[in-house]
Structures are given as structure tokens and as C-alpha cells.
Amino acid sequence: DVVMTQFPLSLSVTLGQPASISCKSSQSPVHGDGDTYLTWFHQRPGQSPRRLIHKVSNRDSGVPDRFSGSGAGTDFTLQISRVEAEDAGLYYCMQGTYWPPTFGQGTKVEI
Amino acid sequence: EVQLVESGGGLVQPGGSLKLSCSASGFPFSGAALHWVRQTSGKGLEWLGRIRTKTNNYATVYTASVKGRFTISRDDSKNMAYLQMDSLKAEDTAVYYCTLTAADHWGQGTQVTVSS
Numbered sequence: 001d002v003v004m005t006q007f008p009l010s011l012s013v014t015l016g017q018p019a020s021i022s023c024k025s026s027q028s029p030v031h032g033d034g035d036t037y038l039t040w041f042h043q044r045p046g047q048s049p050r051r052l053i054h055k056v057s058n059r060d061s062g063v064p065d066r067f068s069g070s071g072a073g074t075d076f077t078l079q080i081s082r083v084e085a086e087d088a089g090l091y092y093c094m095q096g097t098y099w100p101p102t103f104g105q106g107t108k109v110e111i
Numbered sequence: 112e113v114q115l116v117e118s119g120g121g122l123v124q125p126g127g128s129l130k131l132s133c134s135a136s137g138f139p140f141s142g143a144a145l146h147w148v149r150q151t152s153g154k155g156l157e158w159l160g161r162i163r164t165k166t167n168n169y170a171t172v173y174t175a176s177v178k179g180r181f182t183i184s185r186d187d188s189k190n191m192a193y194l195q196m197d198s199l200k201a202e203d204t205a206v207y208y209c210t211l212t213a214a215d216h217w218g219q220g221t222q223v224t225v226s227s
Binding site for chain 2: 001039041047048049050051054060092094096099100101102103104105106
């Protein structure tokens, strides 16, 4: 299976400051169709994961524009330009190119 | 609005069986593949398997850790998907979610605890 490695695993951020989470894939998640199926999720305690970013950099509807995704090859990044209190929780990257889809270990963001 | 609602979780003894359900609404169910994902405190998120549509012969695929023990099925007339879990082990203890291929919608999850 493709291994997704996130770092850091824990991040303490001050309100209004930027935050960045990295995700490294053991294989490039570029699909044969040309798309890169790299997805970012946010999960608050007691809730199910919410998709934030798909195909590396496409923000989902309703996701604030302070969230952005970037990367290529095997290295990807989720950035939050100015952290707000509601951004606390766990963040996961996931590759959906190879079966089975695999997730990173999760990064806990504390505000 | 797309909604996925899981049910059927509970406490089961090792070696036992449990069948989870996923009730779907708000989208053309018969045209969508359905997936099951679980979340444990130890291993995080794990994609378990998926079932395709009638057009794709209801093809299923599973991750290695559950292949041969878990079976995904669906009833398009009821907008339901199912996860039959047999030969359960303690390490199957998790919150189980159903989701769609794009993982853009998830249910609230149902807790399964395997313990004697």
C-alpha cells in the first residue's frame, strides 16, 4: 500500500498566525488520467472527517479561502493563512490514486 | 442535500458477526459507488472496501486486512448499502463510516466494539 507520511504530527498555533502541514507519499499519486488524487480532510472531535481540498489544490464549497493546498510529485502541503479557533482538530491527507486509498497518520492542530 | 446515515454498530464478542447499514439520500444512489472506511484510535483511518453500481456488476474490492471476513452489498431499491462483518477481532474495534468515491460526504459513523 502507498504510505502517506504527515509532519508534524502535532502543531500548536496562535490565533491569526499561519500554519502548514506537510504530507509525503511513498509513490507519486498522479493517476493515469492525469489528475493527482491528493485530498485533505479536517476532523473535529466527535465528528466525521470533512473534505477541505481535493486534487491537491481544489478547495471544497464552503471552505474558507484561508485554506490552500499545493504540491507535486510526492510532496504536498496544506496551509492555513491565518488560523481561527474553529480550525482546531485533526488534519489528514489521503491519496486516492492507488487501491486502497490510504491516509496519513493525522496532524493535531491546537490553537 | 446528500445524507449518509450509518447504523447497526454495537458490542460483539470476538469471532462474532455484525451487519452495518448505510442509508443514503439526496443523490442518485443507484449511480454511485459506496465505500466503507473505519477509524481506530491506534491506526487512524483505514479504507475497507467499495461496491460499484449495477452497470459495473456490483463489483466489490476490499483491503487485505478484511478480505474474506467482510462483505459489502447494496439494495438500490432501498438506497441502502451494507457491511457484513464476520470473524470479528478485537482490532476491528472502530468507528465505521460510509462515504462516496470522492469522499466529499460522510456519515456520522457507527461504533463497533469487539470485546468479550
